[in-house]
Amino acid sequence: MVALLVVGAISTPSYAKTTQYNLTIERLPVNITGKTMxxxxxxxxxxxxxxxxxxxxxxxxxxxxxxxxxxxxxxHGLLIDPAxxxxxxxxxxxxxxxxxxxxxxxxxxxxxxxxxxAHSMAQEQDGLYGSIIAAPKKETIKADRDYVIVLxxxxxxDGDTVMSNLKMMSDYYAxxxxxxxxxxxxxxxxxWDKAWNDAKDWGDMRMARTDLSDVTGYTFLTNxxxxxxxxxxxxxxxxxxxxxxxxxxxMSFFDVxxxxxxxxxxxxxxxxxxxxxxxxxxxxxxxxxxxxVTPQDSKPYTIAAESIDRSGFxxxxxATSEGQRGKIPAxxxxxxxxxxxxxxxxxMKDDPDMEMTPADMISGxxxxxxxxxxxxxxxxxxxxxxxxxxxxxxERTIDVKLGGNMERFIWxxxxxxxxxxxxxxxxxxxxxxxxxTNETMMAxxxxxxxxxxxxxxxxxxxxxxxxxxxxxxPGGSYSVLLTADEAGEWxxxxxxxxxxxxxxxxxxxxxxxxxxxxxxxxxxxTTPATSGGHHATH
Ligand SMILES: [Cu+2]
Numbered sequence: 001m002v003a004l005l006v007v008g009a010i011s012t013p014s015y016a017k018t019t020q021y022n023l024t025i026e027r028l029p030v031n032i033t034g035k036t037m038x039x040x041x042x043x044x045x046x047x048x049x050x051x052x053x054x055x056x057x058x059x060x061x062x063x064x065x066x067x068x069x070x071x072x073x074x075x076h077g078l079l080i081d082p083a084x085x086x087x088x089x090x091x092x093x094x095x096x097x098x099x100x101x102x103x104x105x106x107x108x109x110x111x112x113x114x115x116x117x118a119h120s121m122a123q124e125q126d127g128l129y130g131s132i133i134a135a136p137k138k139e140t141i142k143a144d145r146d147y148v149i150v151l152x153x154x155x156x157x158d159g160d161t162v163m164s165n166l167k168m169m170s171d172y173y174a175x176x177x178x179x180x181x182x183x184x185x186x187x188x189x190x191x192w193d194k195a196w197n198d199a200k201d202w203g204d205m206r207m208a209r210t211d212l213s214d215v216t217g218y219t220f221l222t223n224x225x226x227x228x229x230x231x232x233x234x235x236x237x238x239x240x241x242x243x244x245x246x247x248x249x250x251m252s253f254f255d256v257x258x259x260x261x262x263x264x265x266x267x268x269x270x271x272x273x274x275x276x277x278x279x280x281x282x283x284x285x286x287x288x289x290x291x292x293v294t295p296q297d298s299k300p301y302t303i304a305a306e307s308i309d310r311s312g313f314x315x316x317x318x319a320t321s322e323g324q325r326g327k328i329p330a331x332x333x334x335x336x337x338x339x340x341x342x343x344x345x346x347x348m349k350d351d352p353d354m355e356m357t358p359a360d361m362i363s364g365x366x367x368x369x370x371x372x373x374x375x376x377x378x379x380x381x382x383x384x385x386x387x388x389x390x391x392x393x394x395e396r397t398i399d400v401k402l403g404g405n406m407e408r409f410i411w412x413x414x415x416x417x418x419x420x421x422x423x424x425x426x427x428x429x430x431x432x433x434x435x436x437t438n439e440t441m442m443a444x445x446x447x448x449x450x451x452x453x454x455x456x457x458x459x460x461x462x463x464x465x466x467x468x469x470x471x472x473x474p475g476g477s478y479s480v481l482l483t484a485d486e487a488g489e490w491x492x493x494x495x496x497x498x499x500x501x502x503x504x505x506x507x508x509x510x511x512x513x514x515x516x517x518x519x520x521x522x523x524x525x526t527t528p529a530t531s532g533g534h535h536a537t538h
Contacts, residue, residue, distance in 0.1 A: 016056050017054070017057055017058070018059070018060060019053055019054075019057045019058070019060070020059075020060045021051055021061045021062070022043075022062045023042050023061060023073070024043055024063075024064045025040065025041070025064065025067060025071050025073075025096075025118075026066040026067060027040055027041070027068075027126075032224070032225075032226055032229075033154065033156065033219050039127040040118070040127040040128045041127055042130060047127070047129050047248065048129060049130055050130060050131045050133060051116070051132045052133050053133070053134045054108065054111075054135045054136075054137065055108055055111040055134055055136050056107075056137060057108045058105070058107055058108075059105065060105050061103070061104040061105075062103050063096060064100070064101040065096040065097065065099065065100055067098060069120070070096060070098070070120055071123060072087065072119045073096075073128070074117060074118070074119040074491075075106070075132065076114055076286060076468065077269060078106070078109075078134075079486065080450065081106055083488075084106045085449055085450060085488070085490070086119055087119045087491045088119065090491060090507065091489050110270070111134045111135060111136035112134055112136075112271060112290075113131070113133060114133075115129060115246045115248055115286075117129040117248065119491070121159070121160060122160050122163055122497060124159070124497055125155065125159030126158060129150070129248040131244070133148065141242065141267070141272070141290070142240060143241065144235075144240050145234075145241045145242065146241075146244070147242070147243055147244065148246065149244060149246065149316060150221075150223050150246045151221065151222060151245065151248060151249060151305050152220070152224075152248045152249045152250075152314075153215075153220055153249035153250055153307070154219045154220070155215070155218050159250065159497070162498065166498055166502070167408075215250075216311055218249075218252060218307070218311065220249070220252065220254075220305065220312050221314055222303065222305070222315060230315060230316065230325060231316040232324070234318075235318055235319075236320065237298050238294065238296060239294065240292055240293075241295065242266075242290060243291050244288065244290045245291065245305075247286060247288070249285050250285065250498070251285065251496050253283065253308040253443065254282065254314065255305070255308060255332075255368050255369075256289075256303070256305045256306075257280035257304055258293060258301050259302060259304065259327070259329055260295075260297075260301055261295055261318075262277050262279065262293070263277070263278050263279070263280075263281070263291035263292070264276070264277050264278075264291060264293070265278055265290070265377055265382075267288070268289055268466075268467065269452070269466065269467045271465065271466040272386065273382050273383055273385050274383040274463075278291075278376060278377040280376050280377070281377035282308070282368055282377070284443065284471045284495065285445055285496060286447050286469040287467075289377075299319075299324075300317050300320075301319070302317055302327060303317065304328065306332065308334075309334060312331070313329075313331075315328060332369035365443060366473070379457045380458050382457060383459050383463045384454075384465045384466060387462045387463075388454060388461065388463070390483045392431045393431070394432050394481055395430055398433065398434050398435065399437065400413060400435065400436045400437070400446070401415065401437050402437065402439060402440060402446070402504065403415060403440060404504070409498075409502050410503050411440075411502045411503050412503055412504060416506075417502070417503025417505075418503050418506060423507040423508065424492065424506060424507070424509070425509050426482075426508060426510045427510075427511070427512075428484060428511060429484060430483075430484050431483050431484075432482050432484065433456070433479055434448075434453065434481075434482055435477065435479045436477055436480075437477045438472040438474060438475060438476050438477065439475070440474065442474055444494040444499065444504065445469050445471050445472075445494065446472055446492070446493070447492070448490060448492045448508065449490040449491045449508075450490040450508075451483070451484070451485065451510075452467060452468055454466060454480060454482070455467055455480055456478075456479045456480060464481065487510050487512070488509075488510060489508075490507070490508045492505065492507065
């Protein structure tokens, strides 16, 4: 038997202020691309309004659903009472029925840039997303201006229609693709050379190596505005401008740059990091990066977020007055996924006869087309700006294999889609490693609700950065550490919306176990905590 820990009422200091919001979800006609169509709006707009809190606030949010279908809002990245996390069927939350108002109440235990979105059907694609800014009690990042930059992918069809198109034919929006599983099967049946030559042919003929995204036909938006509408942020030369980039798209990764400006990355997924100077960064749906730029010239600078399938840009402008436009850079060539994305180095060792050109070995995923001499952010650069309290070695490793059946557009975790999956059970306070292996040729941004994970990015234990969403590259692997210090049922899923809807989701239960259920102590090379004790990642 597993019993949830009773989460005690969070004691609120008497000086805490209460911040209230009323949000109304409604399908209304909107015109973004020149055509009027019904989309999901919050308080009449897309994106939903920015919610501003201060660390320590008590928050009351009344959410009214004026649609004919159930809805929900999830507060992405917030440490929260599980009953308020907003995922229907989890922690007894039924969703918000048509015509009903659900009142969310929680305490703001952190600061940073976060966001919120629907966790029902494809409502997130249809417009239900907005930003959250939680101000720290004392701001350490100095800026003269502060702008939220919500990037999203807008499509004229309803999200549910996109989903059923993908289900009917997974290559509806792209071309058929090869999975690593298919490839290995082929190797087993016909040997390396034949399989590899064919794979190359498929790559050339049927774009198997270019299928960086499932859905095409998007218009990319910056704060709800199309490139033509050109969202503009005003600055005076020499000012420090903070840009809070939120990737609120359903399916689109972006390479973000502002030609002519270095960006100093100061926060990642709402958590402060030691500043890193970059020319560009790539981020996935659900990730956020805060950057500081200091434009010196009285001219317009283009914020260019290029989708990785190179089908377009989300565009914005930093300018000294409204109505100015900078140059829009040319689209870069689309990267080809290669055998370098399929962990082939290992296989080569097993089969020295296998022939591969050096070009085959370069990861296509990693090739953003960054100009020579420019710096693109890498996960390895991220260093937590504080000191991690929990630096213990993990007690055990949990394998998280990301797979799929492309033909039927089913996406899985450890071979199971959500409807079949057993929850991952964690003991309250335990320290685990989540070891991701991606057996598909698409990148999956994996998001765990309710807790931050620490990237195992090569930095010292006390400097590992906190993340709520982690990109696992095509055919690659990545690992993170987790201190299971928030009791409850937490969704754990790919943040590509249609992958989640097609099964790439599971439940993580953090619970107090009955003594009889506690597994015998792990006989691993566990070393004691160097500091902090057993539950403290925030
Ligand atoms: Cu995915």
